[in-house]
Amino acid sequence: MQLHLSSWPEIGKYLETSKAILIPIGSTEQHGPNGLLGTDALCPEIIGKRAGDEAGILVAPTFNVGQAQHHMAFAGTISLRPSTMIAAMFDWAQSLNRHGFEKLYWLNGHGGNIATINAAFSEIYHGISFAPAGSNRPPLRCMLRNWWELPGVSDVCRQLFPVGEGSHATPSEVSVTYFGYPEAQKKVEMSPKIAPTGPIYDAEDYRKRFPDGRIGSDPSQASVEAGEKIVAAAVRAVIAEFRQFAAS
Numbered sequence: 001m002q003l004h005l006s007s008w009p010e011i012g013k014y015l016e017t018s019k020a021i022l023i024p025i026g027s028t029e030q031h032g033p034n035g036l037l038g039t040d041a042l043c044p045e046i047i048g049k050r051a052g053d054e055a056g057i058l059v060a061p062t063f064n065v066g067q068a069q070h071h072m073a074f075a076g077t078i079s080l081r082p083s084t085m086i087a088a089m090f091d092w093a094q095s096l097n098r099h100g101f102e103k104l105y106w107l108n109g110h111g112g113n114i115a116t117i118n119a120a121f122s123e124i125y126h127g128i129s130f131a132p133a134g135s136n137r138p139p140l141r142c143m144l145r146n147w148w149e150l151p152g153v154s155d156v157c158r159q160l161f162p163v164g165e166g167s168h169a170t171p172s173e174v175s176v177t178y179f180g181y182p183e184a185q186k187k188v189e190m191s192p193k194i195a196p197t198g199p200i201y202d203a204e205d206y207r208k209r210f211p212d213g214r215i216g217s218d219p220s221q222a223s224v225e226a227g228e229k230i231v232a233a234a235v236r237a238v239i240a241e242f243r244q245f246a247a248s
Contacts, residue, residue: 001052004061011099014058019102020246021058022238023092024048025117026109027066030074032169032195032214034188034222036177037076038064040110043173044147046180047231048107051238063092066113070200073207082116089120090127097140104142105242109173117144143245148172150237153230160226164194166217168210172230174219179227190220 003011003021026041036042041064052059068079080088093104106117121142128140148154157165157172165172178185195214200206 001056001058002049002061003058006058011058015100018058018246019100020105020242021060021096021101021103022048022052022105022107022242023060023063024107024109025063025066025089025113027068027113028064028076028078029068029071029110030077030169030213031174032217032219033190033212034186034219035169035174035213036181036184039169039173039177040066042109042180043176044107044109046176047147047234047238050231051235051242054235055239055243057239057242060092060096063089066110067116068110068112070112070203070206071213072203074213082119085113085116086120086123089117090123093120093124093140093142094127102139102141103246103248104140105245106142106144107238108144108146111146114144114146141245141248145238145241147234147238150234150241152233152237156230156233160229161221164216164218164221166195166215167197168215168217169195169213169219170217171219171221171226174222175224175227176230176234177227178222178224179231182224185224188220190214190218193220194218 024044026044028037031039041062045062048059051057065078065080066085068077071077072079161171195217197216198209
């Protein structure tokens with residue numbers, strides 16, 4: 001069930017049985033020569049939508065632009081300032097809480113978002129802690145889960161890609177997007193086959209160290225079939241974890 005494809009009476013009906021919602025959150029940034037710019041937003045969106053369809057979980061619109069300043073030397077990347085992202089997440093949380101949502105499960109697709117997401121949670125809880133005593137505001141809890149850390153997912157990824165998984169523009173994440181959007185597949189020869197690894201600093205330094213955007217990966221291995229297996233494992237884990245969080 002998707003919030004943006006529902007009417008307000010349908011959301012009201014959902015709230016009669018559940019106060020929890022899943023929010024995909026990611027980034028719009030380069031993902032190497034054959035990866036989609038929306039990869040980090042599309043992965044949690046694809047997984048979240050499938051989990052919602054299978055288990056009746058309400059899925060919010062995707063928060064699809066995040067912390068990507070170190071990718072800004074590559075065309076198409078869009079980045080927010082940390083303060084902007086925190087403010088936007090706060091407003092999303094306040095809006096949902098106003099309607100009665102009490103559990104916000106943020107399914108994240110971008111490692112660079114983690115620090116800012118946790119800072120946003122602190123901002124959200126600060127407002128709750130300093131609310132006037134006896135206010136009628138519903139309680140609110142947030143949970144962060146990186147999709148690649150869901151139970152069982154890393155095992156599937158290692159089995160599929162024992163060599164060349166890397167840490168950015170990975171065959172695993174590219175496979176998930178190809179499963180979701182097979183028409184967007186791109187065939188590109190990688191040179192070198194496996195990209196170098198190293199630290200990440202500012203945007204220009206990143207482009208010098210990793211000229212095609214990859215870090216330690218060979219995403220030419222990506223396939224729709226691999227993506228289907230990864231998504232299946234992730235969906236099972238999301239449903240189980242979301243239900244536990246919603247009931248807690």
